[in-house]
Amino acid sequence: MDTNIARNRAELSGKLTIVLDSRSLTNSHKRLSEILSKGMTVLDVGCGTGSITRGIAEMVGPNGRVVGMDSNPNLIEKARQDHGDIPGLTFETGDIYNLPYEGQFDIVTSARVLVWLSNPLKALHMMKSAAKIGGRIVIADYNHEKISWEPQPPASMISFYYAYLKWRSDAGMDNAIADQLPAMFRDLGIEEINNPSA
Numbered sequence: 001m002d003t004n005i006a007r008n009r010a011e012l013s014g015k016l017t018i019v020l021d022s023r024s025l026t027n028s029h030k031r032l033s034e035i036l037s038k039g040m041t042v043l044d045v046g047c048g049t050g051s052i053t054r055g056i057a058e059m060v061g062p063n064g065r066v067v068g069m070d071s072n073p074n075l076i077e078k079a080r081q082d083h084g085d086i087p088g089l090t091f092e093t094g095d096i097y098n099l100p101y102e103g104q105f106d107i108v109t110s111a112r113v114l115v116w117l118s119n120p121l122k123a124l125h126m127m128k129s130a131a132k133i134g135g136r137i138v139i140a141d142y143n144h145e146k147i148s149w150e151p152q153p154p155a156s157m158i159s160f161y162y163a164y165l166k167w168r169s170d171a172g173m174d175n176a177i178a179d180q181l182p183a184m185f186r187d188l189g190i191e192e193i194n195n196p197s198a
């Protein structure tokens with residue numbers, strides 16, 4: 001599968017900055033917020049406009065180190081403008097498939113990013129390499145196939161939704177990525193897996 005097709009389609013999400021800006025650590029990456037502590041080092045890959053990353057930096061405090069990374073330079077520019085004043089927090093343009101870190105972070109995290117990739121296992125492999133030995137990988141993601149509707153929308157909306165899922169899977173993206181993660185973690189040799197949605 002050509003990873004560029006997924007890259008181009010994932011790029012569209014970069015225009016939705018209002019949605020990204022509305023997110024926060026506690027409302028959009030709750031599990032991570034529960035395990036952060038002062039002084040930690042954290043890499044947030046696919047950080048978008050940095051609103052969740054800001055919350056991470058506030059929680060680990062000025063003695064910690066937090067890097068937000070995204071492949072979209074426009075989002076990184078906006079993240080620096082909006083959150084660049086937080087001590088210990090930096091933003092870098094970069095690709096999850098080519099992380100320039102080796103054994104540096106207590107936690108390597110991504111939220112709603114693997115669902116946009118055609119090779120999430122390779123991305124997880126890079127994330128594992130960026131983590132310290134004994135560090136943690138923390139993923140928040142979706143299974144779009146488990147959607148339930150209440151109330152039931154019009155038939156036209158349902159057919160639009162399934163066309164959207166096909167548009168995604170045609171580009172090699174896994175619409176059910178959240179439920180593939182435990183097996184992928186095991187493939188990477190990660191033994192201790194905590195799956196709060198199971």
Ligand SMILES: C[S@@+](CC[C@H](N)C(=O)[O-])C[C@H]1O[C@@H](n2cnc3c(N)ncnc32)[C@H](O)[C@@H]1O
Binds near residue numbers: 048052110113
């Ligand atoms: C849906 S947004 C999620 C942003 C943020 N994590 C959040 O939860 O609000 C997905 C992000 O992943 C980024 N992304 C997609 N492919 C990437 C890649 N190969 N490397 C790094 N970031 C990538 C996109 O630019 C986008 O900002």
